[in-house]
Amino acid sequence: MIENNNCFKDYERIKKNIKFLTSSEIRLKLLNCLLEKPMSMKEMHIKTNLSYSSIASNIHKLEDNGYLTQKSKRYYMNNHAKMELLNLFDFNNSLDIINEFSNFWTDHEVQELPKNALMNIQSLKGSYLIESNPTDIYMPHNTFKNLLMNSSSNVKAIFPFLHPDYPNIFEKLLENGVNIKLLFVQGITANFIESMDQDIIRNGLIKETFKIRSLKNNIKISLSLSDDFLALGLFKKDNSYDQNRLIVSNTEEAIKWGNKIFEEHYISGRKLHF
Incomplete structure (x- = not known):
């Protein structure tokens, strides 16, 4: 104060x-x-x-x-x-982003975004909101899935939940030589690892292309990044994850913004030993 x-x-x-x-x-x-x-x-x-x-x-x-x-x-x-x-100009861009996605910010929990991230919200200028619609209720997830599958070199992600598609997606990424850093909440980290092919995990660990950490406390943010995109999902006020809306950006500034958020949470995660 x-x-x-x-x-x-x-x-x-x-x-x-x-x-x-x-x-x-x-x-x-x-x-x-x-x-x-x-x-x-x-x-x-x-x-x-x-x-x-x-x-x-x-x-x-x-x-x-x-x-x-x-x-x-x-x-x-x-x-x-x-x-x-x-x-x-930054202030003007910040107001643009706040107003453009006004309903998204109002309806969701934003406290998991660090203060510096909120102060630099203008970095999301040029982002777009992917929403479910009656003809494609899975549009946000399918968009996110396609972005991940087309990643060529580096992927970082914070997941507060485990979707059934995730193990298969990351197996394929590891097989394609993509460097992966993941952060899960503690309760689902083991389930994710057990759901993957153990030989693929072992190979990724040996080559140091696969790193995973576990958070002791729950986190109300889903954040995925590559060299080419940022995808941000938040929890609703009722504490349920909003699977119907996703902010996506392809700008360098937004990706840098997301990387800072990821690293801030990642360093607080517990290293896993296999």
């Missing part, structure tokens, strides 16, 4: 800065141009198609507020202006 209260210590100054930046779409367009490189007014006019009078008026306001400096008819953003603008 103290940490959150400190966030409001400079509220008036922050409000003033945000209001100055967001109250003018023209200023945002000009700053976005100058993020790429320093430009003259003529170059900004060509890039944005804004009138010279609009550019001149807003450039002077940006100069007066310490965002820009002028050298040889070109305008440069200073470092703090770049940092403010980039964080504003």
Whole structure:
């Protein structure tokens, strides 16, 4: 609570800065141009198609507020202006993701996502929600299954439950030389291992392409990752896993975001000895 209260210590100054930046779409367009490189007014006019009078008026306001400096008819953003603008873009992307998947976040438990993950939720920009429908009630699972089966090099996953398809899927992945790191809740780890071909497991352990850990406590998140995708499932408010909705992304930023979540949980898992 103290940490959150400190966030409001400079509220008036922050409000003033945000209001100055967001109250003018023209200023945002000009700053976005100058993020790429320093430009003259003529170059900004060509890039944005804004009138010279609009550019001149807003450039002077940006100069007066310490965002820009002028050298040889070109305008440069200073470092703090770049940092403010980039964080504003992140904030905008965060709100987009929260609003786009509003029902998903509202109806599910999100506390298993680390605080840093929630603070960087903009990393899911470009994700899409896979939902069951009357003609394909298994669409989320089938989508997830296809993503896994097409993985070529590395797979990481956190599973709070054991689906009957999982042993067969991971047997095939191991046979194809895919590196696998898994994290199960304690109660189902043994069942998963016993359901797999023991020779395939043994070979994966020898080659160090198969690593599995067990969590003592339950975890309310299903997370799967490869070099090419992220798939995120959550529990509903009634403590049952929602098999009807799945967030999927193919962006590098989302995969990095998911990897951080995975590693944070994985290091707390217990190593298994065979």
